[in-house]
Structures are given as structure tokens and as C-alpha cells.
């Protein structure tokens with residue numbers, strides 16, 4: 001690694017890395033020093049605003065896997081991992097094990113949905129990593145052989161992250177209710193939606209444990225909203241632009257609550273990739289975009305909703321007692337066909353955790369060598 005070169009400039013330096021030259025700002029290099037992070041708390045302990053003058057490097061050399069940088073006004077040198085510089089030069093940021101490319105899917109993904117038993121998830125690190133990875137990558141997985149008890153769902157959810165409460169509490173029960181607070185709690189069909197768009201931050205991961213299902217009809221419907229959004233981008237870029245740029249209002253109201261929030265129907269990240277969607281006609285408030293903009297927004301919005309009804313995207317399956325569907329609530333759009341209320345019993349119990357917790361769990365497991373790929377490969381081998 002002695003062939004790394006350094007070209008000192010006014011506010012930063014060009015480091016000649018094996019992959020090519022890359023510019024690094026001096027403040028950034030100063031902050032990236034490993035001694036800025038306390039080894040015990042693992043928190044940042046150096047406050048950059050304490051610097052009396054802008055940092056300026058006067059020397060740099062490679063020592064093992066570190067770049068050692070000397071500064072004009074400081075006695076202490078900074079140690080920056082060479083690997084970090086290479087990652088930032090290549091991708092603009094440090095590698096994140098949870099940054100796994102989304103596997104966008106259409107209806108033919110049905111046989112490839114990752115299925116893992118509850119025991120594998122709660123009892124083995126690889127099973128836990130497998131479930132986490134599938135939800136990050138595919139947005140959906142099915143946990144089979146759920147223990148039939150009220151403790152079963154929290155035991156599964158907590159293997160992924162702490163349970164996030166909603167207006168309904170920590171858990172919700174989907175079955176026919178006498179005075180329903182939500183369309184889900186009736187026997188009617190439930191149009192394709194993501195949950196709780198009226199909350200400022202709708203929960204990111206949903207668990208739906210099927211405790212009982214002996215009714216006629218009531219098939220569960222799932223589609224990959226990110227795949228539909230990408231299809232819209234291909235087919236109608238202007239519609240995609242409108243839906244990914246503007247925020248529209250959603251609500252969730254009952255006697256004791258009145259949630260309201262604005263969301264983008266298509267959510268994109270800083271790189272412009274689709275990360276998810278928010279859709280719920282039954283919880284959508286009156287649009288409050290400028291009326292002239294609505295002339296263009298409504299047709300785009302309705303086009304997207306109609307695309308979600310197209311057969312090419314939709315997976316239909318019967319929820320079986322003992323299974324729990326785990327899915328990304330910001331990405332996987334779900335619904336249900338209507339069923340005959342007195343033909344049997346249908347009881348789903350649900351709860352949420354968030355995407356941050358899911359990724360955190362995956363990173364910790366990946367750091368220990370559990371990538372979850374084995375669980376995914378097992379599904380591929382079965383297919």
C-alpha cells in the first residue's frame with residue numbers, strides 16, 4: 001500500500017488510491033479519525049466546532065491499514081482507515097451490510113417467497129438473519145409453524161425489533177367486530193393499502209399472524225409497491241414524478257384519536273431509488289394540493305392505483321393458521337378479498353416494528369457472520 005499518494009490542497013487533499021485518485025475534505029478526514037469515537041460508548045467524542053481554525057494537513061502516510069495525517073495546528077495526528085477511504089471513493093459513503101439491493105417482484109415471485117419456521121427465527125442466528133434479509137431484500141417473508149399462543153407473535157416480532165405501538169395499542173386483531181374502528185375489522189373486501197398512513201411515521205414492518213382461518217373466500221393479496229412504482233416510472237415518467245414529489249394528506253379518526261399526516265405516494269431515497277409507497281384510499285383525506293396541480297395529479301394517482309389492480313403484480317394466497325406474514329409496510333401493498341362472515345372464523349393478529357430496528361438487527365448479525373443467505377438459498381433450492 002506504499003503506492004498511495006497525497007496531494008495537499010487548500011481545503012482538502014487528493015488521495016491517490018489503488019482504485020484511482022479521490023478528493024477528501026479536511027474537516028471530513030479530521031472527523032473520520034478512529035480516536036474521535038470512544039471505544040467504550042462507541043459514540044463520537046470530538047466536537048469539530050472546537051477547532052480554532054479550519055484543519056489543514058501537512059503530512060500523510062500509510063501505516064498498516066491506516067492513513068496517518070498530521071495537521072498544521074495540532075500535535076495529534078489523525079488515523080483514518082484506508083478501507084474507509086476506498087469505500088467512500090467508490091460509493092460516496094461507507095459500506096452498510098444492510099444496504100442490500102431490493103429484489104423487485106411481480107406475481108411470479110409467489111413460489112419464491114422465503115419461508116422460515118418460527119423456531120428457526122427465534123432459535124438460530126442464521127434463521128433470524130434469513131428473515132431480516134428477506135424483508136429487506138424482497139419486502140416479504142412467511143414465518144411458518146407459529147406456536148398457537150398469545151405470546152407467539154411478540155416472541156417472533158422481538159427477534160427482529162421492539163414492537164412499535166399504534167393507536168390500537170401494541171397489537172391489533174383483524175376479525176369481524178360489532179362496532180369496527182376500521183374497514184379491516186369487517187368481512188368486506190379490503191382494497192390494496194399500506195397501514196397507518198395517517199401517522200407521521202407509519203410503522204415500517206408489519207407482522208400478521210393467522211390464528212384461525214376457516215372462512216370461504218378472504219384470500220390475502222400482496223404486491224410489491226416498489227415494483228409497481230418502477231413500472232410506472234418506465235411507462236409514464238411524468239406521473240412518477242408527480243407522485244414521488246408531492247405530499248398528500250391521510251387521516252385516521254375515531255372517538256379518541258385524530259391522526260393526520262402528509263405522505264408521498266411514491267417514496268424515493270437520496271439516490272432516486274424507489275424505497276416504498278404509501279397508499280390507502282380508505283384513510284385518504286381530501287387532497288390539499290393546489291387545485292391547478294390536481295388537474296395533473298389526479299390522473300397520475302388514479303393510473304397508479306389502477307396499475308396496482310393489474311394481475312401481473314398481484315400475489316393471492318390463503319392465509320393458513322400457524323403462518324405469520326412479515327412484510328415491509330412502506331413497500332408491500334396488501335389487501336384482502338371479501339369473505340362470507342358466517343362461513344367460519346377468520347382471526348389475524350398483528351403488530352409492527354420499524355425499518356430501523358430491522359436493519360439494526362441485520363447489521364449486528366452480519367457483523368457476526370450470519371448473512372441469512374442460506375435461508376434464501378434453501379427456498380431457491382426448493383423452487
Ligand SMILES: [Fe+2]
Nearest residue numbers: 184194195334
Ligand atoms: Fe392492513
